[in-house]
Amino acid sequence: MKLENRLPAEGINSSDENPLKELAWLVAGGLAAVFLLVFTVSLAAQWLAPRIPYKYEAKLAATLPPFATTPDNEVGRAVQKELQGIADRLAAQMQLPSEMVLRIGYRDEATVNAFATLGGQVVFFRGLLTRLESEDALAMVMSHELAHLKYRHASAALGRGVAIGVILSVISSDLGSSAAGNVLSTAGLATLLSFNRDQERDADDAALHALHAEYGHIGGAVDLFNVMQTLPGGKRESSSAAVELLRTHPLTQSRVNSVAIWASNNGAATDWPRRPLPPAIASLRGVNKP
Amino acid sequence: MLDLIELGLFVTLLVVGFFAGSIVEKRHYASIRKREREYADVLAYAVRFPPDRVTRQRAFLVHGTVVISSDYFKTFVAGLRNLFGGRVRTYETLMERARREAMLRLKHDARRQGAKLVICVRFETTTISTGWAASIEVFAFGTALIPDHDPALSFPSRPVAAA
Numbered sequence: 001m002k003l004e005n006r007l008p009a010e011g012i013n014s015s016d017e018n019p020l021k022e023l024a025w026l027v028a029g030g031l032a033a034v035f036l037l038v039f040t041v042s043l044a045a046q047w048l049a050p051r052i053p054y055k056y057e058a059k060l061a062a063t064l065p066p067f068a069t070t071p072d073n074e075v076g077r078a079v080q081k082e083l084q085g086i087a088d089r090l091a092a093q094m095q096l097p098s099e100m101v102l103r104i105g106y107r108d109e110a111t112v113n114a115f116a117t118l119g120g121q122v123v124f125f126r127g128l129l130t131r132l133e134s135e136d137a138l139a140m141v142m143s144h145e146l147a148h149l150k151y152r153h154a155s156a157a158l159g160r161g162v163a164i165g166v167i168l169s170v171i172s173s174d175l176g177s178s179a180a181g182n183v184l185s186t187a188g189l190a191t192l193l194s195f196n197r198d199q200e201r202d203a204d205d206a207a208l209h210a211l212h213a214e215y216g217h218i219g220g221a222v223d224l225f226n227v228m229q230t231l232p233g234g235k236r237e238s239s240s241a242a243v244e245l246l247r248t249h250p251l252t253q254s255r256v257n258s259v260a261i262w263a264s265n266n267g268a269a270t271d272w273p274r275r276p277l278p279p280a281i282a283s284l285r286g287v288n289k290p
Numbered sequence: 291m292l293d294l295i296e297l298g299l300f301v302t303l304l305v306v307g308f309f310a311g312s313i314v315e316k317r318h319y320a321s322i323r324k325r326e327r328e329y330a331d332v333l334a335y336a337v338r339f340p341p342d343r344v345t346r347q348r349a350f351l352v353h354g355t356v357v358i359s360s361d362y363f364k365t366f367v368a369g370l371r372n373l374f375g376g377r378v379r380t381y382e383t384l385m386e387r388a389r390r391e392a393m394l395r396l397k398h399d400a401r402r403q404g405a406k407l408v409i410c411v412r413f414e415t416t417t418i419s420t421g422w423a424a425s426i427e428v429f430a431f432g433t434a435l436i437p438d439h440d441p442a443l444s445f446p447s448r449p450v451a452a453a
Contacts (some may be wrong), residue, residue, distance in 0.1 A: 173378065
């Protein structure tokens, strides 16, 4: 046997191809797959949610702790009663599911927000109520939240959340603790947010219809978005698409613009005299608790 | 905002991983190629028996071991590759470097002890998982042979039938 020693061959067991090329293909493919999957599932959940009879949503909501709880003080209960009255009047204009029982809650917290959730519940925070100057602006918030209930956005969000949670957990566990899983999950979440923005636009549109039907003008919407622009954070909103992508609500400026467009399309006035706030809600403005 | 910070951190790690990893890999390959020529006189084979079965040989175990880590970039690309399947190119270079380096260390061990021939060379590999990045250990071992020509010590390797 004649023994020789040769240098190892190059380029057989590894390739010289630039790894950036591989990265580009894999990232593009991975993102496309995740977007497509999340998009399809979201669309399916959104389509399905309003078709599931409301009684199932009500049943599910009954198993959860209620969001719209009754306040434990006199002022809170008076505010809640006034909110309930406004909600019931607006609901008459909105064709809500017939079995839906509206429950409006009030929380004595400084948060500037209101939300709608499963089982016909809407919750208002004191922080928001003290910043509104007329019943019209309050009615715009209320009809916006009622529109979320009408379109069953809460159950759509729940179904979507569960389905996407399953998809993303499969992706993450498949990739172990690697960074690739995190990136794909974040990409999936960005797709989710864009759906929420569409829902907000739908809710704004239905809210404007109800507001116009009930008050004869949509001045409340103009007032509301003006107030929102003066909020801390409202001024900082830039009009770049990148910022909007990471937010769940459309930027206030774009909502103001769509109100103006809606008004001109529907021949709705915006400068009629406003109705004053009901007394208990108006009295909150004197309270300046942190 | 937090999302943007996370994204920025991720991209930074990826860029650092790519450039640092590329430089390290390039230097390692250059060093491997240089030393492979230096150690060309130490012969290493996978054969199980000595090529020269007549001469008496002194035999002993020699080995070389190396632990080598992936970088953030390689791990990320390999993670994505797990979704689609195919050649994990970024790990192929890692494994190739590790094997060649282990072989060089084996040859170094052999030369250090005066051997110029190693037979029965085998490789073992172990994965050392450290969180998000993979590390591997490659262990090369073999039997080094030194021909023993001293006639005083020489004896037949198998009993010779009496004439």
